[in-house]
Amino acid sequence: MPYWTTTDRPVGEQFSYWREVICEAFTPLATERRAAHRPPGPRDPGITSWVRSTPLTGTNCAEVVSTTQLITHGEAEVRRTGSDQVFVNLQLRGHCLAGQGDRTCVVPPGGFAMFDTTSEYSLEFIGEPATREWHVVSFRVPRSQLVPLLADPHGFTAVTHDARAGGLPSVVASTMMSIWDNVGSLDRSAADAADTAFTALLAATAGAGDALRDTGRARLDATLRASINRYVAANLRHADLPAAHVARRFGISVRKLHGLYEGTGSTFAQTVMALRVEGCARELRSGGGHRSFTELASRWGFCDLSHLNRVFKARYGCLPSQYRGSADGDGPPAGTVAPTG
Known part of the structure; x- marks a missing residue:
């Protein structure tokens, strides 16, 4: 499983290395630490962060720990994006102030939101007070795999789904964690089944369209078969x-x-x-x-x-x-x- 960490880098090189890591592991992104993001006291040029990442099948799975910062997928990053993806970020520690299009949301621990790489978005991750760290499990789903199943292909991003309230968001969050905990032991057949099931659950949570309602069961059964x-x-x-x-x-x-x-x-x-x-x-x-x-x-x-x-x-x-x-x-x-x- 690919693993990147800044801890084995000289302090002065950690932040530049981190910028390279998140682009390699996810999608073209820009990151910055403003004055409000830094702890009080002498300026520390370092940043303690790590990423683990591994593919399921079409979907890629990752776990991220880092410190307070602003991550943006702006106009320049959209132009450099080589494939169309949807990110599903499940917040485990800290929280995220996010926005895409005309929507903004706050994602607390236990919540998740989705972001589409075909347009600009911003993610301001705030670390929890005790550790100043945030912790996220992030799945990268091919846009062509998810969006055709949605009733509104333009209104599903930057919307918080709180798994703590139960219902489908809770099922999606627990499925993400179960897949992440077991992805290394799944053979191709099991990974295919997990990928298909997760996409269908995600579409149902975000608002399924006729494609999922009319053919979802048959499609899922055919894929599982x-x-x-x-x-x-x-x-x-x-x-x-x-x-x-x-x-x-x-x-x-x-x-x-x-x-x-x-x-x-x-x-x-x-x-x-x-x-x-x-x-x-x-x-x-x-x-x-x-x-x-x-x-x-x-x-x-x-x-x-x-x-x-x-x-x-x-x-x-x-x-x-x-x-x-x-x-x-x-x-x-x-x-x-x-x-x-």
Whole structure:
């Protein structure tokens, strides 16, 4: 996980290094410490700050600790921005006085607000009195992933959502912290599912439009189903993969798991079996001919060779031995036709 800190820099270089860090970790930004931002006493040119950052999938996750300062994404920074993003800043310590467009907001500990990199905004982070530090978890969501789901694509920024009051803001905040605490242990399938779920929750909190209301459930289900299929395909040779195991892996009920495949033309069990036989065929095509067919059946999770033969013939119209013995190795031998179902 990328980690930047100013503490290993000479005091006189810390602030300039910090300006470079926040641009690299987030988006083009300008930062300054005005007289009111500095503690009383002799001028201290240093600034103690650190950032941890790691991608989920499309969304990037970060944790930031720094001291009181003004951070702006002004006209010059907007011009230098290479991609369109929405930042979701969850305040953990200190507070933030923020503004974008004609809106301003105060984000207290336990609150979050969103900011769009396609226009100017300002964030004045105020450290808590005891430590003079502020602490934020910040997610960077692709704008194209979130904004089409919103009822008002221009009025969602610089609006405080207070998770302490419960409801959807509390769910979003707890989801952010759960993702951040576990992002390093999520495989690609789980990360995809978490990313999709977080975006949908965020859109619902900010004010969902027809796109989310009309197609959100189907879209979420399709994305989750695709993530499950990728997980199954990647783990066919390492686990038995019963429905209960897969459902637990994705945090859903077995009933929900089976429901995801209703109307697709294939049940969950049929999907797993199709992926198993396709894996067998790939291995045969790639030169897995040195392994006995009994070993091949066991390797891909079939009960025995007769089970593999029966399922393989139903899928490809020939036995594995005929498939491996085909002239070009790329499909069933001449005279056989693979079923299309």
